[in-house]
Amino acid sequence: MCGIVxxxxxxNIVPVLVEGLKRLEYRGYDSCGVAVHQDGALRRARSTSRVAELDTHVAQDGIAAGTGIAHTRWATHGEPAVRNAHPHFSRDRIALVHNGIIENHDELRAELRALGYVFDSQTDTEVIAHLVHHLYQGDLLAAVQQAVTRLQGAYAIAVFSQDEPHRIIxxxxxxxxxxxxxxxGAAENFLAxxxxxxxxxxxxxxYLEEGDVVDMQPGRxxxxxxxxxxxxxDVQRETRTVHAHSGAxxxxxxxxxxxxxxxxxxxxxxxTLDAVSHITxxxxxxxxxxxxxxxxxxxxxxCGTSYYAGLTAKYWLEGVAxxxxxxxxxxxxxxxxxxxxxKTxxxxxxxxxxxxxxxxxxxHARSLGMSHTLTICNxxxxxxxxxxxxxxITRAGVEIGVASTKAFTTQLIGLFLLTLTLAKLRGHLSAEEEARHLKDxxxxxxxxxxxxxxxxxIIAWSEEFVPRHNALFLGRGRHYPIALEGALKLKEISYIHAEAYPAGELKHGPLALVTREMPVITVAPNDELLEKLKSNIQEVRARGGELFVFADGDSRMESEPGVRVLRMPEHYGLTSPILHVIPLQLLAYHTACARGTDVDKPRNLAKSVTVE
Structure with a gap:
């Protein structure tokens, strides 16, 4: 979601700026732009297409300079349009890009309009540019330091001035x-x-910390x-050697x-499991x-897919630990x-x-006195x-597609390891059980x-979903969150409305939606709830619903009219959710391909949601 370089x-750093934007495309965006200080003036190019088109505009316009900023925008305030694309200018003297949301932008806009500023866009970002211009008295650092004290909300900004050609704040x-x-020793520095x-x-x-303001010049x-x-x-921040895996x-x-x-x-x-030799x-x-x-x-x-990973972990943590x-x-x-x-x-x-x-x-949790904090993160x-x-730290590597796949399954690995660790500490995991789980x-x-x-x-099944507008996903127990994740994947990238329910809830409302036009996708592992799930499947079949069942190889379920069964290679016990989500990912992917949607960059969505 929104990117700054x-x-x-x-x-000439323009190629660096454009290449940086290309590396940030995975985050999702609907416009992009670049601005530079060239020949004593501010110049920019903006586009509502892809960064590749922006690159063409930059080359055609001869934009080249040693100082510049660039941005990919995911619309929050104002439609995706060139006039709303970043960078924003203030009176052709201040150029600024911004990630985040300024909550008091209406108040600041009214104040700046009273001072004679004219707004060309619908964005909250243009407010910051005009505010910096208003406060500027020859020192850009001082102007930005004053401006940010007036901002309420979240922001990351990069700004430069026509009057200070080799400086970005x-x-x-x-x-x-x-x-x-x-x-x-190169006399250059970067923001991103x-x-x-x-x-x-x-x-x-x-890594700049909350409240930091950085003054960046070629050698200092x-x-x-x-x-x-x-x-x-002045404050000091640690410089780290970070190998960003561009090849990935x-x-x-x-x-x-x-x-x-x-x-x-x-x-x-x-x-993700590479360093795990025992549970500790x-x-x-x-x-x-x-x-x-x-x-x-x-x-x-x-949030989102990660929330469904958490719901899966709840079954593990309460059932095992x-x-x-x-x-x-x-x-x-x-x-x-x-x-x-x-003690949480x-x-x-x-x-x-x-x-x-x-x-x-x-x-917020920490402010309430809960200091024991742990993250499962990539x-x-x-x-x-x-x-x-x-x-x-999971080891999923760079994930470009907006719809998360490998990040989700590796999160489940981390959460299962946490479950086993807490079970062991609480006396609920024997040495034999630990060895068996590690083997699995x-x-x-x-x-x-x-x-x-x-x-x-699964490709053959996906063709059946192309003309559909709705779908139901069913699961029980620890596979109910997997049904939720499957529905999310389908709606995210194919734009088919999909909802998931615990299968036992069918008769409490969702069964009213079941017709021959409503495909029902069922996660059916061979676990303690399988017989209950089979009864729910019959409820759908009796109403004429078309069933697509992902079953384990030993579940004794057969395809028949109105019921299509795809057998998984093996039942995997407690970690079965990790296996059962894979075919749901493939079903969503191939359905989206068949419908011709933008799989990696679905409309209105961003990869990294860095605003509230």
Whole structure:
């Protein structure tokens, strides 16, 4: 969601800016732009198409300079249109890009209009540009420092002035922003919303903290923040060597990134389990042994797909570790009155580690006195990892497709390991059980590979969904969240309205929707609830519904008129949800392909949701 790239250098940095935007395309966007300081004036190019088209405009217009900023925008305030695309100018003297949402933009807009400023866009971002211009008195750093004290909400900004050609100021509050230092003594520095944008340019990264304002010039960098008295003081931030894996973003022989990432899951799971030789609290960090021994309940905070991973984990944590577990939608949790318990383990789940709602929910939980915090996250250098006391870093690698696949299954791995760890600490896991679970986990990559071999049959099924407008997904027990995830995948990328229910809830309402036009997708593992699920299947069949059943090989279910059964290679016990989500991912993917939608960049969605 929205991407920033900025640079100051003695060389032409426009190719760096454009390449940085290309690396951020996976986050989702509906417009893009670049602005530079060239020949004593501000110049820009903007587009509501892809970055490749912007690149063409830049080349045609001869835009080249040593100071510039660039942006990909995901619309929040104002429609996707060139006039709303970043960078925004103020009186052709200030250029600015912004991620986040300014909550008091209406108040500031009214104030600035009274001062004679004319607004060309519908965005909240243009308010910041005019505010900086209004406050500018020859020192851009001072103007930005004053401006951000007036902003309410979340922001990461990069701004430069016509009057100071070799200087960019960045600031962040609630949205991520990193500083990239020039390598090998090069007199250049960079800003970006994601270190991946700077892959191949620099691996020397500084993660700016909340409230930081950075003054960036070709050979020098200053970072400041306000002290308790409201005065800006210099601060030092650690420079880290971060190897952003640019090669992982290459599509290779696959048709889409989502397809590539689905088929990368055996390796991603193997990598996530690579260092796991036995179950121990140290898997989650040096603070884990003491912290995990002190807790008596678990609170999981997450959004979207990560929330469904949390719902799956609830069945594991309560069934295996026998510890009370709540799962909350992060965007709701911090706005309701809850009952805190200092002996709660607060677990956040996030692919990017920058999800704004989850970060805010974590901070809310901490403010209530719950200090035992742990994250399951795919990015070791993310804000979430820095904010939590403990972490389990999944090894999914870069995930480009907006619809999460390998990040989800590796999250489940991390959550299952947490379950086994808590079970062991609480005396509910014998040595024999630990050995059996570890053996099953090591076999998972092979089992997933066997499920992926079912793709041809799933492709045939997907053709049946092309003309459909609605679908129901059913599951029971720990596979109900997997049904939820399957419905989310289908609606995200194929635009078919899909809902999921516990199968036992059919007769409490959803059965009214079942007709021959309503496909019903059922997750049917051979577990203790299978016979109950078979009864629910018959309820659908009796109403003329068309069933698509993902069953285990030993479940003794056969295809018949109105019931299509696809057999999974093997039943996998407690970790069966990890296997059963794979065919649902493939069904959504091939249905979207058949319907001709933009699989990797579905409309209105962004990969990394960094605004509330």
């Amino acid at each position: 900025g640079a100051v250098s003695s060389r 960045g600031a962040r509050e609630g949205s991520p922003l990193v500083l990239g230092r020039g390598q090998d 919303s994601d270190a991946m944008a700077l892959a191949g340019v620099t691996d020397q990264i500084v 960098v200053w970072i400041t923040r306000r002290d308790a008295g409201g005065h800006y003081v 973003a290459e599509l290779g022989p696959y048709r889409h990134y989502m397809q590539k990432e689905i088929f990368e899951q055996p390796q991603a799971i193997a990598d 609290p140290e898997l989650f960090g040096e603070k884990a042994p003491q912290a995990l021994s002190e807790i008596n309940r678990v609170l999981i905070l997450a 026998r510890i009370p577990t709540e799962v909350e939608v992060a965007s709701e949790y911090r706005y309701r009155t809850s009952v805190p318990d200092p 383990l607060v677990v956040t789940i996030t692919q990017s580690g920058e999800t704004a709602d989850t970060l805010a929910a974590l901070k 990015v070791a250098t993310s804000a979430m990892v820095r904010e939590c006391a403990m972490a389990y 986990l090591r076999h998972l990559p092979v089992a997933v590979q066997s499920v992926l071999a079912l793709e041809p049959q």
